[in-house]
Amino acid sequence: MTALIEVKNLVKKFGKVAAVNDISFSIEPGICFGLLGPNGAGKTTTIEVIEDVIPPTSGKILYKGQPRTASFRDEVGIQFQDTALLNFLTIRETLETFQGLYRNTAGIEELAELCQLSEFLDQYNDKISGGQRRRFLLALALINQPQMLFLDEPSTGLDPQARRNLWNLIHNIKTEGKTLILTTHYMEEAQYLCDDIAIMDYGQIIARGTPQDLIKRYGQQVTVILPKNHFQPSAQQFSLPYREVKDTVEIMTDNVNACLDQLLSYNIDLSEISVRSPNLETVFLNLTGRKLRE
């Protein structure tokens, strides 16, 4: 199958700083591709070069195997993390304005229903809640019935209910066969929505695969958690690596059974034990480190 997007040896420099340093990857049609990375990793720059918002320093971007032409903007939908719009327009009028900018467009009512905006269509676009605004920006990105949709941190700043609601909405859009390109800080979001993930750091892709692949490769260890006052053996006696976190002790292991056997051999009370499986967050932290990035 021909890749929908191919990024070849992309470099983007700002002055002497290389925000994106010679990366290459391709995105298959119909999937949700996630680009993850800590702040300053280069993911937004990468996405903005693909979106044709900023030019690359070097490298190629191919869309359907060809360099992007004017029709690219007609065929893709873009939701920026946050964006200002024309003032003093209602949601309906803003959607109508954007409708006028594209050739093939979706109906306003249909979009409003899909994005749960029907009740707010006649409200001014700056007089809506955070969740409504995210759904409205999503509707704007869908106004041209795009084949490919860019979503830049779509759920940042939303409460858990609004976030779940947005995920369901994006999931429904994905089932229509559209290709989604997503950047996010929420690992749970990436795990829920993405089929293929690239993790970026310092301008380069440091890992690539499905969420399950990445967890298998980079997040093998299970964490066994016990209250600190139940854990009596000294470090010399206990062979597995562990660390103290507040009132608990976290033991990292590849073999839960062996770990439990060892704990039982010390007559440790396991009534308050909990076991945490590795997830995408474990992978992310293992790959990019636990130090705060500015």
Place this chain on the structure above:
Amino acid sequence: MSFRRFWSILKARNLEFFRDRSAFGWNFLFPFLIVAGFGIIFGGKTYTEYKIGVFPHSPVSVRVDRINIPDQFRKARYLKFIGIPTATEGINKLKHHKIDFLLKIGNPPYAYWVSDASPKGYVVEQMFKASLISPELDTQAQKKEIQGSSIRYIDWLFPGILAMNMMFSALWGVGYVVVRYRKNGALKRLKVTPLNAFEYLTAQAISRIFLLMFTLLVVWTGCDLIFKFTVEGSYLDLFVVFLLGSLSLTALGLILASRGTSEEFTTGILNFISWPMMFLSEVWFSLEGAPQWVQKAAQIFPLTHMLKAVRRIMHDGVGLMDVGVEITILSLMTLTFLVIGASLFSWNK
């Protein structure tokens, strides 16, 4: 160029402006208030008035027929007599240029005071001295009056106020607004649509020109009902020159809009351009007699040429052919500004 895309942005921009009640209202109110204010202050008189302090006199309004001064001086026009109780107070006012001339009321020989630093004082002094000569002896000059109606100051000022309002509205309404949109990311959102820079800028410019001409019509009609302006030439010619002027000023606004990302810096640039343009384009006063370099510098501003053409049509009754030079200059300026603005334009910060 897609008309559909252009129309969508034009419609949205117009809705945005007409719904912003405060900005919309101010655009009409500001020129009207200035014209009305000047109308009230000057009441149709010329603003050149000489203030004569007379003492000893109570500081109430002076009945000129009841004070003892030379008859010819009493009858002179454009003199305003102000009562002052003592010589000390009068000299103090003269020193601070609150009056132009101080005269002691009484029988000849008269005593008067005048400041060497005051040109107006010198003129009044000459008038006063002339009034002491008997009219029978004054046979050296013969008076010839100009024919036709005179131009009131308010008639002269009115097109200047309208043009100044156009200038501020064009520069700020395009330059500042687009910079704000660039800064807050609205332009970035539009950039990723098929809309191109030419369509966007044309929509911005046409929207502003429509607004400028609409404001012009409303304010002109409103002010004319009160002040009854005299227009010697054709209203259509006036409309054409105003339209061309607004095009030129809006195109200048597009240059300012093309790159800026800081509202504060743009405000500075806008002030840097608009203030000299306002003072040197003869909005408020004529540059007649100003140094040559000042008069030449004024030629770089579109407002100068627009006002020159408008005043000639309005006051001298000339046609478009007679203001061909101004029309050509305005057209060339518009073209130059548009080319520069379009080639410099950037969507991004």
